[in-house]
Amino acid sequence: MAELNSSSPNAGGKHKRKRMSTRVDLTAMVDLAFLLITFFIMTTTLAKSKAMDLAMPVDGPNDFVGASRTLTVLLGKNNQAMYFLGELKNPIIAPSVTGFSANGLRKAIIETNKKVHDKTGKSMIVLIKPGDKSQYSSLVGTLDEMAITGIQQYAIVNIEPGDVEVLKQKGI
Numbered sequence: 001m002a003e004l005n006s007s008s009p010n011a012g013g014k015h016k017r018k019r020m021s022t023r024v025d026l027t028a029m030v031d032l033a034f035l036l037i038t039f040f041i042m043t044t045t046l047a048k049s050k051a052m053d054l055a056m057p058v059d060g061p062n063d064f065v066g067a068s069r070t071l072t073v074l075l076g077k078n079n080q081a082m083y084f085l086g087e088l089k090n091p092i093i094a095p096s097v098t099g100f101s102a103n104g105l106r107k108a109i110i111e112t113n114k115k116v117h118d119k120t121g122k123s124m125i126v127l128i129k130p131g132d133k134s135q136y137s138s139l140v141g142t143l144d145e146m147a148i149t150g151i152q153q154y155a156i157v158n159i160e161p162g163d164v165e166v167l168k169q170k171g172i
Contacts, residue, residue: 068092069120071112072127073105073142074163075134076172081105081142085112088162097170100141109149126154131167 067086071093074082079100085093093112098104109126116124126146130139139156146154 066120069116069122070125070127071109071116072129072163074159074167075128075130075138075142076167076170077131077133077135078172079135079138079141080172081138082167082170082172083108083112085116088166095166095170097172100138100145105142106145106149109145109151113149113151123152126151128154128156129159129163130156131159131164131172 071083071085072088076082076097080097081100081104082095082097083093083105084091084095088095093115096108098108113124116122128139128142128146
C-alpha cells in the first residue's frame with residue numbers, strides 16, 4: 001500500500017515546506033503479473049508439428065511388381081523432374097521432363113494412374129529417385145504430390161547410373 005510520511009519541522013524555527021514521501025508497495029502487482037503469466041502458459045496450446053506418415057518395407061521376400069505398374073520419377077536440378085512408366089530401356093510412356101506445378105507432375109501422375117488402373121485393375125507404384133543435384137524441396141514437393149493425388153504405394157530409392165545419364169542428356 002502507499003504511505004505518506006511528513007517530515008518534522010526544523011529546530012531552527014523556519015517553516016519549510018512539508019515534503020511528503022511516497023512509497024508504493026508493488027507486491028500485489030507482481031503477484032498479479034505472475035498469476036497472469038501462469039494462466040496464459042497453462043492455457044496456451046503449442047503448435048503441433050505436421051508430419052507425413054512413412055511406412056518402410058520390412059526385410060524379407062518381396063513380391064515382384066510388373067514394370068507396367070511402375071512410374072519412375074527422377075528428380076533433377078532447377079526443380080525439374082523426369083518421369084516414365086515401365087523400364088528405362090523399354091518404357092511404356094517415354095521419359096518426359098516436367099515441373100512441380102498443377103499441370104506438371106501432378107497431372108502426369110493422375111493421367112498415368114488412370115491408364116495403369118484401366119489396363120491392370122491395380123494401383124500404380126511410384127519410385128522416387130532424387131538425383132545428386134536435386135534439391136530437398138523437390139523431394140518434399142514430390143511427396144506432397146503423392147499425398148494430393150492419393151497414391152498409396154510409393155518408395156524413395158537410390159538413383160541408378162543409367163538414370164543419371166538420362167538426366168544429363170536431358171540437361172536436368
